[in-house]
Amino acid sequence: MIQGIFYARFFPQEGTKIVAQSPPGCIVPVPGASTTKPPLFDYGVLQEYIIPRQAFCNRYITVADPEGKYFVLGFPVSIPSPRYDRNEFIFNFGLVVDNDVDQVPYERVVRRLAVTFAEMEKQNGFLSQDVDAAESQARRPIQSLLEIVKEDLNNYGECMIPVGKYPPLPPLEFQYVTPQPPF
Template identity: 35%
Template sequence: MSTANQIKGIFFCEFHPTQGPIIAYQIPEDLIKKETFDALHIYIIPKKELFERDITVNALGHKILGYPVHIDSPKYARNALIFNLCFVFDQQTCTTDYEPVVKKLSAYLTQLELESGYLSNEESRKEIPKLMQDVLQALNTHGMCHVPMSKQINHNTFESHIPDYNASCSC
């Protein structure tokens, strides 16, 4: 796969009930500095009207693609779990081919959370960095990925692929 189109990194952020918007995990570490996230978090963890929509932020040396999710339930602090798993690219990268992948991955994480508490359980959420590393490596190397999601959830896998890069992409 062309290096011009590769993902620089992936981060998982959430609205923490006491700390507010935070990056919980990122691969590689320190890809997005705290100051950068603090300046951009209102776009990455947006108002409710922008949940479950593709969000692309092109600022401060990065192009960030995410699909923010809001799960309402009284079982969560503040009655909601809010998260966004974001792909990070060079600013000039055309990211339209990645939009369905980010959306599918967010939907899959939502499904795992609803079925088993995957994101809200302290033990299972420790698997998120490995998942992000596996997705990053597979997409950058092969343009597709098939990743088992959890030891506890045997039959769940995330599968996706990037269409062949189109040099005439207009982003």
């Protein structure tokens, strides 16, 4: 079962930041939110693995939290282009799962998140552009997308979400099969 899902981005001036997370506060505390649960793990300790060195970008990675309770599964993406500061855009969509859960089914989900959002970024700057109020009516916020992905995957083992209308974006489709115990 997915305990948390997040979208992290590297900002040239500020470094790695968690931009969106579900449930709120599962990775980093949310200022002003009334969350009763503490974060799942110490973000400060694992921060360098959320957006790792260039050599680990565009690869599937798995990191265990220091307490051994959870695994963080990610596929950090680096998109080189002169249109970005420092000539690249770096982000990661990751999942947090219990340490005793089979990670194999989730690898496809993490890869699909990375590939889908990388393509959306290349096509129209979906992740890097600032969304104003008029445009926000035409697309869902990333926070909302993460909540839907987490809930649908946990409840149904699949997810399909229309992301926006203008410009047309492909729907997010994910599916994984939960391994069945041997009889």
